[in-house]
Amino acid sequence: MNKHLRNLIHQHRESKGIKVGKMSEMLGYRNISKGSNKILRFEREGLASNEHIQKLIDVLGVELLEVQRALQEDYQDWQAWLDEPVEKELILKHKSAVYQRVEILGEIEGSEETTKYASEIAKKIILKLVWH
Numbered sequence: 028m029n030k031h032l033r034n035l036i037h038q039h040r041e042s043k044g045i046k047v048g049k050m051s052e053m054l055g056y057r058n059i060s061k062g063s064n065k066i067l068r069f070e071r072e073g074l075a076s077n078e079h080i081q082k083l084i085d086v087l088g089v090e091l092l093e094v095q096r097a098l099q100e101d102y103q104d105w106q107a108w109l110d111e112p113v114e115k116e117l118i119l120k121h122k123s124a125v126y127q128r129v130e131i132l133g134e135i136e137g138s139e140e141t142t143k144y145a146s147e148i149a150k151k152i153i154l155k156l157v158w159h
Contacts, residue, residue: 028105029073031097032080037070039087053086054079117145119152127152 040050047063056062069075069083084094115131129152135144 028108029098029101030104031100032094033070033073035089035093035097036080036083036087039089040066040070040083043087045087050083050086054082115141117148119149 040047045053047066048059050066051059051062054062054066056065065075065079066083069079075083083089115135117129117131119127119129121127129145129148131141131144131148135141
């Protein structure tokens with residue numbers, strides 16, 4: 028979810044002409060390949076420890092205001108993602124690696140009503156399987 032922060036780090040590294048291997052050395056990695064993979068994983072997927080991200084920011088000399096702006100944009104994206112509607116569904120596990128997806132009707136609202144509806148559907152399906 029930290030698309031803006033990782034893009035900021037990548038842009039700073041690229042604008043300074045620092046190759047990934049060199050960046051790995053600058054961060055103090057003895058194993059340049061392993062360090063390079065960590066850097067690329069962060070730039071591509073946003074996966075890294077807070078310590079690693081802080082080191083990247085420090086070594087590249089990224090201004091605090093830029094970091095704060097990127098984090099704010101990432102937070103706003105996250106908030107927008109949370110506000111997206113999610114379809115309700117029931118996943119029944121019949122046995123190991125055998126699942127059934129059952130859509131929950133749109134008119135069912137509220138967690139109690141949804142739980143009750145899902146329980147009733149699950150009971151009907153399980154009884155049907157047992158008796159047939």
